[in-house]
Amino acid sequence: MSSERLIYLPLGGAGEIGMNAYVYGYGKPGEERLILVDLGVAFPDMDTSPGVDLIFADITWLKERADRLEAVFVTHAHEDHVGAVAHCYGALNVPVYARAFTANLARRKMEEQGHPEDAVRTVSAWPETVTAGPFKVGFVPISHSIPESAGLVIDTPAGRVVHSGDFKIDANPVVGEAFDPELWAEVAQSGVRALVCDSTNVFSAHPGRSESELGPAITELVGEAGGMVVATTFASNVARVKTLAEAGQRAGRSVVLLGRAMRRMIEAAVETGVLADFPKTISPEEAQEIPRENVMLIVTGSQGERRAASAQLARGKYRGLELADGDLFLFSSKTIPGNERDVIRIINQLSEKGVDVVDDRTDRYHVSGHANRPDLERLHALIDPQMVIPMHGEHRHLREHAKLAEAGGRAGVVAVNGMMLDLGGNAPKVADYVETGRTYLDGSVQIGALDGVVRDRIRMALNGHVTVTVILDEEDEPLGEPWCDLKGLPETGSSRAALVDVLEEDLNQFLMRAGDKTLRDDDKLEEELRRIARQTAMSEIGRKPEVTVVVSRMR
Template identity: 75%
Template sequence: MSSDRLIYLPLGGAGEIGMNAYVYGYGKPGKERLILVDLGVTFPDMDTTPGVDLILPDITWLAERRDRLEGVFITHAHEDHVGAVAHYYEQLGAPIHARAFTANIARAKMAEHGHPDTAVRVVSPWPETVTAGPFTVGFAPISHSIPESSGLVIDTPGGRLVHTGDFKIDTDPVVGEPFDREMWESIGADGIKAMICDSTNVFSEHAGRSESSVGAPITELIQGRPGMVVATTFASNVARVKTLAEAGVRAGRSVCLMGRAMNRMVEAGKQTGVLTGFPATIPPEEASKLARESVMLIVTGSQGERRAASAQLANGKYNGITMKEGDTFLFSSKTIPGNERGVIRIMNQFSEQGVDVIEGDDRYHVSGHANRPDLDAMHKILRPQILIPMHGEHRHLREHVKLAKSNRIEGVVAVNGMMIDLGGNAPKVAEYIETGRTYLDGSVKIGAMDGIVRDRIRMALNGHVMINVIIDEDDAPLGDPWVEIMGLPETGRARAPLVDVLEEDLAQFMGRAGDKTLADDDKLEQGLRRVARQSTQTETGKRPEVTVVISRLTE
């Protein structure tokens, strides 16, 4: 009996939606050869991660075993699947495999970081395969909301695995390959050890709709609107971008794309041949000169991103174009949980301008993820021995396991850091790995537990006090402490300047301090910080972050 084992280890994307990173391994325990499927990011918010630019999975465990990593395989070009490849290339050093459209996006990211584009290798679709150590990996086309999405067929000595990636069953996706039931039935014909499956829409009971179903309603909407029409969607959803552009042309309007990401994705689609027959567009400077009722803009910023075109238009003007009363703004997208505040802010800004906003109308948007009936169908097409749900919060994973059990498939909830041994007839937990998040803060990566963001939040909530004191050669105060404040009101309950109140209380503390305290920087700093916080709380109700600078004169 072989002592080798087949393992699955999510480092991101299991127990959350976003930041996907999944490790597979085969070999002797602790010596397995490894592959990584997807390496994505998630996005920060001002409440929990102020100032952070991106959130990346913590790959410490994998980086420590980079000599055993055979390759990285990217299922599709959404940021939560490909966004971190360039940030982590130096730490991992493994070749990156992707289909042509995804490779085009990945290479652009690599170039921005000065990495060789030769590290990204283009793979042909199934039945072509790539050998990576004990793994043979094929990219099986599957429909989603971005071109050339693929489920991975991973053959190992321990059995065949299918990693679905993000998918839906769509036989008419407008752009990209339609769902091929016969191909997937043939993939499952010889038996599937485990299917690791998208769980995003497991609670959606109704059958999923095709991308092709939204074109006619959008056309009808545009034709009935008097002023300029502006629509936003995910830039990566080039099928929807094409649908919107075609609807605008059918309604007799000139179409203008606005936003760097939108233009980049459309250009990548054209370069790789997945986006054909895209309507002619005009530049913003030409659009600004045309009658409003003859223009349609397709813009970035469907999730309320502050620097995207939607937010810029809501703020007043973008590329010389201003929204006016009688115009229409269409969200041809679904708001991702957590982004509601930014989207609502933009909706209200447009409303104040007299713009009609359409959001949350299912006639103008369909999801790129499999609803419950599609998931049920995929279970029955592949009939895996084991189902491991991924790409979902814990409640999605748990519900997906219930669905699997109703189909007599063994399921297991595996969240980030839970290593699953897929040997034998049932999955079992092999180890627990410490996982977390890494923040890209400006140009520097920091750990989520490093305390930097925590301190930033504390300062944002409570303000900051800086105390300066000078101690002479005899360990005696040279004058009184002086104070600077940030993020605090100038006056407190005493109706006197807060700085004056703090300096008076700190001076009294210095006058009472004994020789041992004045000679010991740690004790002196501790005492000054305590007084400053107590006094500020009395005056304002806040306990601020305090920085103490002690300067000592020497002979």
């Protein structure tokens, strides 16, 4: 029996949708050489991560073993797969491999963070492979909602692993490669030990639809519109952006791309040869000189992002353009769970302007980029792996996908973030548990989920804040009365007096009674002042605010 083992360890993306990061390792236990597949982000919300810019997986475990890490392989250019590469590169300092389109966008991110662009290396599609320690890794084209997506063939001394990446089965994806069943059958011919597979749409019972099916419906909608037409979709869905632009062109409209991400994606697609015949576009300034019924805007912000073009158009003007009564706004996208409130806010703002909104409820103007249940079954049959490891999904998705694998006679297991699996036997087995979590990008600083910064921010948002300032003289006696500054609290409470006055009076009463021992001890004094401020606020307004105490001593 070999003393080496093949391990799989998700640090992000298993038990959630977003911030994907999957480790593979081979070698003696505790000495395995490692590779990382994908390093992505998730996006914050005001309820759970106020003020945060980005969220990515806590890769502390990997940082501590960076001397054993061979390389990072990125399956495609969606932010939840590539968005954290540049932010984490300094800690990992290994080559990053990707196909041309993904590499183009990754290099831009590296440049923004001051890292060398040549750390990102372009790899051609299968059968070319990259050797990284005991691994040979190949990028096999697979259809998805962004160009040049790839599943990975990971050859190891313990057998072949296929990492599907995000995928759908689409014979005509408009832009990018079609799903090629013969190619995947060829990949599987020599035998596959494990298929690590996208689980996003496992609950969708009907076969997935092709991107090419949307063109006629979108063309008809745009052709019948009277005023200005605005459409939003995921900026990364180059095929959809092209379909929308072609619909505008057929309707005799001039097309404007609005939003940095939208322009960057199209530029990258043109630079890498993915996109060769995109319709001519005009600038926002040129659009202002054209009758609005002859203009179509394709804009960012399909998920209600506050600073994106969609939200700014809903609130008022953006780049000199403004929506009006009788215009049409199309959401050619699906609202990601958790973003509903932000999208509905934009829809209501548009409605107040008299804009007609068409959203994703009809399924006429959007198709998913992920494989539905019948498509997952088809890939299982094509690859015919010994075991299936569901990934890229919430726990319910992973569990249902494991059941699907077992129903097909294959071993399946639910592996969530931090669960290390040994893939060396006839079935996957748990080898270890690793502590995982989240890292927040807060401005220009990375902070851990347990650092308390976000927790304190949430508590201040929920409860308000009081700053108590006290000055003591050389004899440790109060110099004047304490004073309070209030943030996020009502001006008056149940006594009808000003809340700040009630707080200051109760705090002053305490100071007048406090003994010398308390007045000489900063920690004790702060503790008591904080307790009294919270107790008084609770009596007055039914809420205990966060309290900061500042004790100044005259020396």
